[in-house]
Amino acid sequence: MKFKIFFLTLLLSALSIPHAQAADTGWRYWGYFQAAPGATKWTAAMTGPTVAVADGAVEGWAFTFSNDAIPDAKAPKVSPSFAAICGKTKPVAGKKRVGVMIDFGSAVLRPRGESTPRLIQRCVVADKAALGIDVLGQVAKVRAQGSGFICGLNGYPAKECGVEMKTPKGYLKK
Numbered sequence: 001m002k003f004k005i006f007f008l009t010l011l012l013s014a015l016s017i018p019h020a021q022a023a024d025t026g027w028r029y030w031g032y033f034q035a036a037p038g039a040t041k042w043t044a045a046m047t048g049p050t051v052a053v054a055d056g057a058v059e060g061w062a063f064t065f066s067n068d069a070i071p072d073a074k075a076p077k078v079s080p081s082f083a084a085i086c087g088k089t090k091p092v093a094g095k096k097r098v099g100v101m102i103d104f105g106s107a108v109l110r111p112r113g114e115s116t117p118r119l120i121q122r123c124v125v126a127d128k129a130a131l132g133i134d135v136l137g138q139v140a141k142v143r144a145q146g147s148g149f150i151c152g153l154n155g156y157p158a159k160e161c162g163v164e165m166k167t168p169k170g171y172l173k174k
Contacts, residue, residue: 032044048148061101063105104119
């Protein structure tokens with residue numbers, strides 16, 4: 001619920017900015033995406049990662065950018081493929097297998113003085129009741145706000161959380 005409140009606050013803040021100014025700035029943050037078992041395209045998650053994840057699903061995280069002119073965050077750059085991520089991981093009785101992909105984003109989004117880590121693709125064997133956040137926690141060290149908003153994965157970015165920034169060149173459509 002707190003995760004939804006953060007995004008509602010973010011949306012209301014964006015709506016109160018005049019359009020010309022809104023196109024000049026936006027937010028960089030961790031976007032959460034999902035691919036149901038058998039899916040080959042990412043779907044933006046409309047909730048936080050405290051949701052159930054199905055056996056055979058792929059969870060995706062992308063350090064991304066959006067604003068009024070670019071409302072849709074970019075999904076991970078690699079299409080979800082459970083077979084590619086978990087194909088060599090044998091099923092375990094009473095557990096589920098979930099693919100996890102973490103895309104640390106493009107260099108234009110990188111905070112000053114930091115290095116962009118390499119893409120992570122890993123198969124997680126988890127309890128049947130594991131939620132998205134549990135699966136993510138098996139792959140990366142998670143830094144979150146008290147509201148549950150994900151701020152950093154494996155120390156990236158090092159300190160910031162959902163920072164407003166100028167729209168990177170090339171993000172606005174001409």
